[in-house]
Amino acid sequence: MTHHEMWLPESSTDHLRGRTLRVDGEGVLLDTVRREAARAAMLPATTDADVTIDLDESLGPETFRLVRRDGVTNVVAGDERGALYGWFELVRLGARALGDDVPGQVNRPAHAMRMLDHWDNIDVHPVMGQVERGYSGGSIFYDAGEVRADLSRVGAYARLLASVGINRVAVNNVNVHAREARLLTDDLHEVVRIAEQFRPWGIRVHLSVSFAAPILLGGLPTSDPLDAEVAQWWADAVARVYEAIPDFGGLLVKADSEGQPGPFSYGRDHADGANLLARALAPHGGIVHWRAFVYNHTQDWRDRSTDRARAAFDHFTPLDGRFDENVVVQVKHGPMDFQVREPVSPLLAAMPGTRLALELQVTQEYSGQQQHAVHLGRPWSEVLGFRPSGDDGPTVSELAGGGLAAVSNVGDDFFWTGHPLAQSNLYAFGRLSWDPQLAPSAVLDEWIALTFGDDPELARTVHGILDDSWETYESYTAPLGVGFMVNPGQHYGPSVDGYEYSPWGTYHFADRDGVGVDRSVATGTGFAGQYPEPWRSRYEDPATTPDELVLFFHHLPYGHRLHSGKTVVQHIYDSHFDGVERVERMVASWEQARGRVPDDLFERVSERLAEQLRSATEWRDQVNTYFLRKSGIPDERGRRIF
Amino acid sequence: MTHHEMWLPESSTDHLRGRTLRVDGEGVLLDTVRREAARAAMLPATTDADVTIDLDESLGPETFRLVRRDGVTNVVAGDERGALYGWFELVRLGARALGDDVPGQVNRPAHAMRMLDHWDNIDVHPVMGQVERGYSGGSIFYDAGEVRADLSRVGAYARLLASVGINRVAVNNVNVHAREARLLTDDLHEVVRIAEQFRPWGIRVHLSVSFAAPILLGGLPTSDPLDAEVAQWWADAVARVYEAIPDFGGLLVKADSEGQPGPFSYGRDHADGANLLARALAPHGGIVHWRAFVYNHTQDWRDRSTDRARAAFDHFTPLDGRFDENVVVQVKHGPMDFQVREPVSPLLAAMPGTRLALELQVTQEYSGQQQHAVHLGRPWSEVLGFRPSGDDGPTVSELAGGGLAAVSNVGDDFFWTGHPLAQSNLYAFGRLSWDPQLAPSAVLDEWIALTFGDDPELARTVHGILDDSWETYESYTAPLGVGFMVNPGQHYGPSVDGYEYSPWGTYHFADRDGVGVDRSVATGTGFAGQYPEPWRSRYEDPATTPDELVLFFHHLPYGHRLHSGKTVVQHIYDSHFDGVERVERMVASWEQARGRVPDDLFERVSERLAEQLRSATEWRDQVNTYFLRKSGIPDERGRRIF
Structure with missing residues (x-):
């Protein structure tokens, strides 16, 4: 065994062994389901199966429903992806999948885009290493300056991701160095190989690109987003990508941030920049994820008027409504940078005319770097359920029409995540992206049961360690x-x-x-004023600011x-x-x-x-x-x- | 021109151009003097020369005296080195060298060993780079993992060092990594090439070695200093070095310090360790420099009883008298680590039965890293003249029977030292090693005159910038x-x-x-008690501690x-x-x-x-x-x- 099986050990399908299955229909993902069934030692059947899987387009994409009738569990799926997700629901349910209390509601993801971002470098970066903010060894994609010859572990990873509903993966670091930039062009054939590993699992591949690519790769004198040659260069580059990878997902960009190039160099704004790429991608159905993580990182500590917490809001809200339909502005959950406790980013409530994605961090950059056991389901759940406009307003999850994206925590470590218990975070991210209303504690128990099997005492131990580990940290x-x-x-x-x-x-x-x-409006930086009511007033006054955030605001x-x-x-x-x-x-x-x-x-x-x-x-x-x-x-x- | 000429520009010998010179005797260094004279466009003469150089052994080694008689300046030298140093005195004196007010006293170095240590790595270290604590580009010795093919710049460096009296150079970092360790054995032929560059300038080459070399290089199971096979291995290795480099200087060791291996691993002490190498070197006239920079670098900040300032004294004073004659224990000037202001290390006054060398740092690790103009002549002069036992006792210079050693500040930068004005520190170190009683301000003026020529206003400017720059910093x-x-x-x-x-x-x-x-004896760590009187009592009490050190002691x-x-x-x-x-x-x-x-x-x-x-x-x-x-x-x- 070259790696741990995470939450899909052989025992996770014990309840299916020897049972019969009938899958109706043809397709790559249905073939995947059939292979999974064979792996679980289920027997194919044409009639009288214990489990049947069939499609009903009227359910809609990625959706499934379990129906138990006459001793048969029927997975009705809206499409192939739905069938695959339904299959993994059968795994997750354990013995219950074949019992009469099968949950019967329609199971539809809350978010169409459930994405993992990899901050993996191809060359080892002198400071950041192979995986920027990676605490689990090298990259599963890259080694020694090249895409790995053997990508079988990527296939195993794709299976795990599919089992929790992830459907998009960006495969290189948003800080795009010279070597990684070439994935878009010269090394496209290597991306093709990566995409082949993800495709059977319904996962689309995205690339992080440098905004300076037309200069770096195309030899143009400019990357100005309003330059016609630049636009043509992107259109041509993207067309070549889609020719090679028809289900390519799109591009991810960190621009004008922490030293990365961007539209500011040309006196353009982020809408100009994002729309440039969006228009190259649109004919092919591709998406551009444009990060809102833009701030001044060469600030003077003596200047108390500048407040990094304000930056994303100040930069992006004036652009609301100007982004093309296939642009997703990707917003970190808090206004700073993945601290253990931050208020929810007010930007999430401030761009009604823009598709926003919520960005989380599965890798534990600021939460113990996978040396500390810190289960993140609870804080994510709090963010997803937070209502910036008060109890009658929408939740953050509802505001995130562009779905969820998170920085992955895996590497070539045997346990994938360095700390074996950190696997629970990858699991929880997938499950909460699918259904943000799941109780994080229940998601944790799902993971424990799948990973460690039926051992109530062990389950209590692991649950006890992880459940409030975030508060401990x-x-x-x-x-x-x-x-x-x-x-x-x-x-x-x-x-x-x-x-x-x-x-x-x-x-x-x-x-x-x-x-x-002091981030109050009255005497501080004014950041509290970026929130709608009631939070604007609550955060303005120490007396109404929750204790756990009181030094953030005062x-x-x-x-x-x-x-x-x-x-x-x-x-x-x-x-x-x-x-x-x-x-x-x-x-x-x-x-x-x-x-x-x-x-x-x-x-x-x-x-x-x-x-x-x-x-x-x-x-x-x-x-x-x-x-x-x-x-x-x-x-x-x-x-x-x- | 591939590099700046530092204090020996062509103009520095203007006063000698066209004059005649007679050098009596034969030898490598006398040939060097003849070549230098030709370079200065002096004319060889057999009789009636303007300048004559001849040897008189009775003066003693490295010594010279200028005698002006009948319009002729005669350099009488005790040996070839003395002749070379006498030559450079003629350069330094300018027109005065040929006038009737030539200084006539015997010029003899205060210290027989005047050494520069290079913290140069062969491989680029991932954190420390090519030159550890180097602020002047790459190494003049090494590049891309190898000794440079073209070592001509090392020859130019040797000339500059000889001109200020340096006679020993350790050519690799005291933190000896795997690549550098091999200089002692497999790559000895490369050290031969380096030594060839230094030899015409009277400079002996030393190597830093790993105490674990018998294991690393010799394949022995131990480096125990009392093991007979280990001793034999060192004896054989050193004999091979002397066969290749007959004027080899010796070995430099950082042991049991900041992660370097040492005798503590075998329950032995530093005398055992140093004597092991000393006995291998003794038959060949070699020296071991053993650094006293030994302290606990994994200290707990909560534990106020441990005091790093005490460490060298506590480790080494019990060993006084146990070191072989050819061991030099190399002691940093202060008890900490080259801070801008430290008291003089009390260890310097505490080992009457041991040859001690005073270690200084020409490279500006803690004094602005050659970004800041900081002339170090003044603090060095203060240290050299400090009398630990009070006004009637010896100076630090007198206590340093093993001479002076300092970490060099040069690299492959055009100006050698990054900051051109930092050349003055290299100059001052050489001159003060020769004569610690020189006024630092006068040494600075020497350097200015040589480097910048005869321009009184410029001299005032540079002097004004540098003279009290240490106090400014x-x-x-x-x-x-x-x-x-x-x-x-x-x-x-x-x-x-x-x-x-x-x-x-x-x-x-x-x-x-x-x-x-609080480092007092009464209420603190007791460090003040390591000094002899009167300083012990002076440092004990804030009322008698000099202001500039008062927070060091209280x-x-x-x-x-x-x-x-x-x-x-x-x-x-x-x-x-x-x-x-x-x-x-x-x-x-x-x-x-x-x-x-x-x-x-x-x-x-x-x-x-x-x-x-x-x-x-x-x-x-x-x-x-x-x-x-x-x-x-x-x-x-x-x-x-x-």
């Missing part, structure tokens, strides 16, 4: 939403002042009296009393001591898993938990010491702070 | 000797808390009340009044505002040099001064803001702090 890192107290560059481990005097726009302004960023004295009844500084002390104790319990609890999971998995998780405990202790001591030294206020409970 | 960086407020790893630019929670043992302990490290409240009459915090504010103003004056002053120096040199210095001003401003603002936020004490003069 939050409790020992940056407090109350203030974010960015990490080591610069690598983003692992504490450095309270690490970004305090940096050009990246990431500050907490702690002094001897207080800490936090600079408060250490003695300020939170809704919890604690002062700010006592909250910092308490949560940090508590966080380490929670990790100690995780470590102790994992001992229950010994002998119940494969030894290699047990050891890997044990090692990482030991590192998590070491790291959490370091976080606790540095953060508490920092605030004790600054505030001079002792811990009410007299615990040891250095 | 100190004034805008870490205050009052506390050190280490730099960005971790790269060590450029401010990061006040950058090392505050690190394992490297580099802390300032700033809190809302005060800052500094943790003091911000309101503590210094000898200067200022409070600690007001000193911080004042010195940082003042430092930037001084840099502004440097920038303005350099404008005087326009048109008086070559354009490329003018531009290079201008660029660097602009960067120095930017960086100094950043230092000022970050340090001042940090201490204002922490102390809450406003600037008495109401200047802007952020």
Whole structure:
């Protein structure tokens, strides 16, 4: 075995072994279902099958419904993809799939686009390595400067993604270096090979491209989006892609951001830029994903008027309505950058005339880098269900007409994700993209049951470790939403002042009296004013800002009393001591898993938990010491702070 | 021209052109003198020469004396090296060399060993690059994983070094990686080529070696210094080196330090380790330089009892008297690591039975990395003249029986040193190694006159920029000797808390009340007790500790009044505002040099001064803001702090 099977071990189809199946219809994806059935040791049948799968176009794309009648479970699917997803529902349901309590409702994805972005480089980047923000070894796509000759692991990955409903994958880093840029042209035949691995699983391949490609690859003197030759170059390049890959998904662009080229160089705006590519893609049904992650990363820390949190909104809202139909503006869930706690990005509620995608991060850049067990289903669920305009308004999920996109966390590590328990995040992202209303705790249990089989004690252990692990991580890192107290560059481990005097726009302004960023309209940067009511008013006032975000919106004295009844500084002390104790319990609890999971998995998780405990202790001591030294206020409970 | 000529431009020998010279005797170095004379367009003569050079062994090695009689300048030299150094004295003296006021005293180096260490890697290191702590481009020795085919620049370098009296060079980094380790064995023929470049200039080549070489290169199971096979391996390896390079200088070792292997792995001590190599070298007259830079770099910041400043003394003083005669223990000038201001290392006064070398750093790792103009002659002079046992005791220079060693600052940059004005540091190191009593300001003027020729206004400008540039740099960086407020790893630019929670043992302990490290015996780490009297008592008490070191030895409240009459915090504010103003004056002053120096040199210095001003401003603002936020004490003069 060259890799772990994640949530599709052989045992996951035990309930189907020896049963009979009839699949009506022809097609690539139906063939995939037949191969999956054979793999599960089901027997083909023409009549009297235990399970039947057939198509009914009236259900609509990607949709299926399970019907149990006369001892037969019938999967009725709107199209081939629906059949494939229905098949995996049978796997997920276990024995229930063949029982009379099969859930019978129509099962339709909430989002048509459910996408994973890979920040994989072909050449190893001197600083960022093979996979930018990758914590799971090398790339499954690339090695030693080339696309891998053996892409079979990509096929295994595609199967896993399809089983949780992912239908699009961007296969290279949004920071497009010279080597990766060539995927669009000279190395297109290599992308063809990658697409062949994804195609049987209903997954379309996307490419990240450089906005400067007409110069870099085409030898043109400009990349000006309003230049006719530039437009023609893109049209020709895209046409060649579709000739080679008819089901190609589209292009992903990070422009005018953190050093990447973009339309600003030509005095154009992001609508000009995005529409340039959109028009090249439109004849072929392709999509351009255009990232809204645009901000000034050479900010002066002395200038308190500039606020990075404002940037995406300020850049993009004036462009609302100007983007072509096949442009999706991809918006990070928070206004900063995947911090453990951020408010929902107000941009998501501010572009009614634009298709927006919600961008999440499965890779744990700021949440422990797959050294720490941090299950992200809960924060994602909170974001998806958040209603920026209050209880009567739409949820973020509903606002994200362009679907969901997330940065993947897999690599060529045996367990795919470095930390075996981080597989749960990949699983949860797929499932929540399909149905954002799923309870994250239930999704976690699905993953546990598939991965670890029927062992209630083990399930309790793993659930106990992961279910509130996000809150645990939050409790020992940056407090109350203030974010960015990490080591610069690598983003692992504490450095309270690490970004305090940096050009990246990431500050907490702690002094001897207080800490936090005043983002109110009245006295601060005005960021709170980017929200519609009721949140605009709620965030404006510390009294109505939720505790967990209060330092994101306000600079408060250490003695300020939170809704919890604690002062700010006592909250910092308490949560940090508590966080380490929670990790100690995780470590102790994992001992229950010994002998119940494969030894290699047990050891890997044990090692990482030991590192998590070491790291959490370091976080606790540095953060508490920092605030004790600054505030001079002792811990009410007299615990040891250095 | 592939490189700048530093302090030996053609014009430096104008006063000798057309004059006649007679050199008596034969030998490689005398041939060098003859070639230099021809290069200066002197004419050979047998009688009636303007200048004569001859040997008189009674003067002793490396020594010379100028005698002016009957219109002839006679260089009487104790040996060939003395003749070469005498020649360069003629160059340095300018017209005075041929006048009746030739200085007539015997000119003998204060130190027999005057050495430069190169931290050059052969392979480019992923983090440290080609030259570790190199700020002047690539290595002049190595390129693309090999010793350069064309080593002519090494020959030019050797000439420059000989002109200031350097007589030994270690040609590879003390952090010996796998590739560099092979210089000792497989690649010895390449070292032969390097030695050929140095030999005509009286310079002996040394190699840095890995203590694990018997394992790495010899395939032995151990590097235990008491193992007979290990000793034999070293003896054989060294014998092969001397067969190839009869004037080989010896070996340089960084052992049990920052991850390098050493005798501790075998339960042996540093005397065992050093003597192992010493015995291999002794039959050939070779020297082992053994670095005393040994400390715990995985320290816990929570543990205030461990003090990195104590480490070298604690490790080495128990070994005094146990080192073989041909071991030189190489001691950094301060107890930490080349900070801009440190007290003199007490180890220098604590090993009367051991040959010690004083280690300095010409490369500006912690002093602006050759982006900032920082002339180091003055601090070196202070160290060399410091008397650890008080006014009646010996100077550091006198205690350094093993001579001086310093990390070089050159690379393949056109100007050799990145910042053209940093050439002055290489010059000053050589001159002060020869004669530590030279006034640093006079050495600076020598360098200016040689480099820039006879232009009094330009000389004033350059002198004005460099003479107190060290104090300027100190004034805008870490205050009052506390050190280490730099960005971790790269060590450029401010990061006040950058090392505050690190394992490297580099802390300032700033809190809302005060800052500094208590190293007293009474209440601190006891480091002050490592000094003999009177310094032990002086450093013990803030009242008798010099201001510039007071935070190195004491943790003091911000309101503590210094000898200067200022409070600690007001000193911080004042010195940082003042430092930037001084840099502004440097920038303005350099404008005087326009048109008086070559354009490329003018531009290079201008660029660097602009960067120095930017960086100094950043230092000022970050340090001042940090201490204002922490102390809450406003600037008495109401200047802007952020």
